[in-house]
Amino acid sequence: MKIGVVGATGEVGRTMVKVLEDLNVNVTELKLFASKKSKEKKIKFKNNDYIVEQLTEEKMKEKYDYLLFSAGSTVSKKFAPIAADYGNTVIDNSSAFRMKKNIPLIVPEINGMLLKDYKGIIANPNCSTIQMVLALSSLEKEFGISEIFVSTYQAVSGAGNKGIKELLDQENGNNNFNHFPELIHHNVIPVIGPFEDNGFTQEEMKMVNETRKIFNDESIKVYPTAVRVPVLYGHSESITFRLKSNATIESIKNLIIKTENVKYSENLITPLNVAGSDITYVSRLRQMDENTFLVWVVADNVRVGAATNAVRILLKHFELNHRKL
Ligand SMILES: NC(=O)c1ccc[n+]([C@@H]2O[C@H](COP(=O)([O-])OP(=O)(O)OC[C@H]3O[C@@H](n4cnc5c(N)ncnc54)[C@H](OP(=O)(O)O)[C@@H]3O)[C@@H](O)[C@H]2O)c1
The missing domain is CATH 3.40.50.720 (NAD(P)-binding Rossmann-like Domain)
Incomplete structure (x- = not known):
């Protein structure tokens, strides 16, 4: 080819x-x-x-x-x-x-x-959308999803070569920032990309709109907060999702295990564990009530995303x- x-x-x-x-x-x-x-x-x-x-x-x-x-x-x-x-x-x-x-x-x-x-x-x-929809895809297919509450912990490589350079320069003592709106070294920044009129950032609205398009369901409500963290590679996401019908934690776990290119883990998964991998990792599965569950999702943003x-x-x-x- x-x-x-x-x-x-x-x-x-x-x-x-x-x-x-x-x-x-x-x-x-x-x-x-x-x-x-x-x-x-x-x-x-x-x-x-x-x-x-x-x-x-x-x-x-x-x-x-x-x-x-x-x-x-x-x-x-x-x-x-x-x-x-x-x-x-x-x-x-x-x-x-x-x-x-x-x-x-x-x-x-x-x-x-x-x-x-x-x-x-x-x-x-968008990188954050890909790993989120992959992690939830089997659950969406089986039960339907009504709501997703997500906070992202996004690596500086998501902002390209310039993002990586800015963090490394700051780690070496240069306190200038041009690319991110605040110092990123020793910090977290709860803003990624320009703001829209509704107060959400463009990065956040990408997660709202792209999720609906990929799942072909305009009724899904996504409540995103996108945050930049001083990590080189690997976006993490704390996700709470509400299903359209009731489910058990075992059925959720089994569906995640069967999802293509997704791995369920009982271990602690951090960005350093996934950098360079083509797998989306789901861990820390918890159940809040009969149709509400929480997970921690980590993937290499430049590869998977x-x-x-x-x-x-x-x-x-x-x-x-x-x-x-
Ligand atoms: N990084 C991520 O995790 C990620 C994830 C999903 C999507 N994306 C998207 O992917 C795209 C690239 O992101 P990146 O992170 O790879 O950015 P990057 O590291 O800044 O790289 C940008 C690339 O675009 C080239 N380029 C810029 N202006 C150009 C022009 N006028 N003509 C031809 N080439 C030009 C650059 O070439 P030079 O080196 O010659 O300037 C460089 O190869 C963006 O749209 C970004 O939103 C990035």
Whole structure:
């Protein structure tokens, strides 16, 4: 397959290249794109150096089997439609197209079947949403979910290369902050992204709207608080969820155990335990009443929450369509 990665020098883009290798995707030609300043940089794939090229409209008009975009919304809005108009399938990691009616928003284990006979732009959800819906997916299917109360504990890598650099610089004594709205070293910041008119942040409203779209249920109420913490890799989430019917804690545990790419654990799970993994971990399961339960969910935000989900979308799309498209 001929694959292009747009934003290949970024936190997610570099990880996409790694995941393509880790998941053994049959890549016969790999093209890497970033901004002008990264032209000629080298990135390794299967022990070979690949040269990064400057992204241009002309390069998006070539034929690819898949283009993985991870260079932010502005770049996606400009270049992804050009690539799609030229017959390419684009898997886009930004928020640019997620809530567009005709664009599928995909977590393959949940709604991957929407990719059958589909061509064009496919949206990859927000990192916090992916691990939350994966953890709850079997419960949603079996019982239906009416409400989700969630507080996130999000790693600085969720803000890309700049987020990681800001924490590391502060750990080394530099107390400037440009990227986060407060010092992040020795601190937590209960704001991620710009505010909306309703007082929630954009990051929080992504969890509300994307969850409804992925579960195809507009009635689900999500009550989110998104918080940045001084962790490098791995988002954690404290989730309380209310089911549409009553259940036992044993039935909840058994359904989580059977969920694809999700692992139930009786042990303490922290971000340091999951960094580099493609599994979403669910632990600290508790029952409050006959239909209300609590869990602690941890996953690698750059892999599960971005790069691995994108590559899983690619593999699912290929599996469903390779003879037809
Ligand atoms: N980090 C996460 O956990 C995560 C999770 C889910 C979704 N996302 C989304 O994924 C996207 C990338 O995030 P990231 O964390 O990887 O950010 P990042 O580390 O800041 O990387 C950004 C990438 O975009 C490229 N880029 C920026 N402007 C460009 C332009 N004008 N033309 C071509 N390339 C350009 C950069 O190239 P240069 O190096 O040349 O500047 C770099 O490769 C964002 O939309 C983000 O919201 C991130």
